[in-house]
Amino acid sequence: MQSLVLSQIDLIEPSADDERAQWLDARQWAASGAPLYRTAKPATPPKHLVAYFPVVDDGHILLVDHRNAQRWLPSGGHVEPGEDPRHTVVRELHEELGIVIDAQQVPAPLMVSVTTTVGLTSGHTDVSLWYPIRHPRHAPIRFDELEFHGVRWFDFAAAAQLPSDPNLAHFLAKLGAGA
Structure with missing residues (x-):
């Protein structure tokens, strides 16, 4: 599985110094033999x-109001141990x-x-692969009410201003540049 995770990391082209530093950290960690899961x-x-799988559509992103993270x-x-991150996307989505x-619909991170x-809960470090998933924002969403207070579509500009994952604004800029 180490080689699978490395192959997913290697598909990513960092576009800024901070992103490159995180990419190198993730790659070195995955190659080190440390436990991944x-x-x-x-x-x-x-x-x-x-595996992050931001759901996006036409300049909008679906964000979840996460009960535990409170954001x-x-x-x-x-x-999961031994799981292909693309299968995590399918399962968790x-x-x-x-x-x-299905897994063939999951794009490269x-x-x-x-x-x-x-x-x-206690802090820890997440090494997150970001897989953008395109899904119509007018289609019904049935969210997990035990994990989330709710879900909501935000335009990219508004989402980038929220207290969220510290890498969200960069992801949205990168996604917008390639859209």
Whole structure:
């Protein structure tokens, strides 16, 4: 699985110095032989792999009001031991938002970030692969009410101003530049 994760990281082209530093950190970590997957909640090991799958449509992003993190975030989930991160996207997209796709519909990751988490549980470091998922914003969404207070579409400019993942604004700028 280490080579699979490295291959996903290698698909990413960093577009700024901060992004390049995070890309190098993620790549070195994945190549080091360190455990990649969370094996016990909330933070074992303290650095582990996450798949973000921001749902986007025509200059808008769907953010989730995350109960634990207490902020608006892109949708995402922890990669299970031995799981292909693209399969995490498929599984979590269905569990969290009721959206069904197959692994062939998951695009290459646009970005990787290395972020210390915030919220009600102990902090840890998420190494997050960001897979943009295109989905019509007028289609119904059935969200996980145990995990989220709600979900809402934001235009990119408004989303970039929210207290959210510290890498969201860069992701949106990168996504907008390539859209």
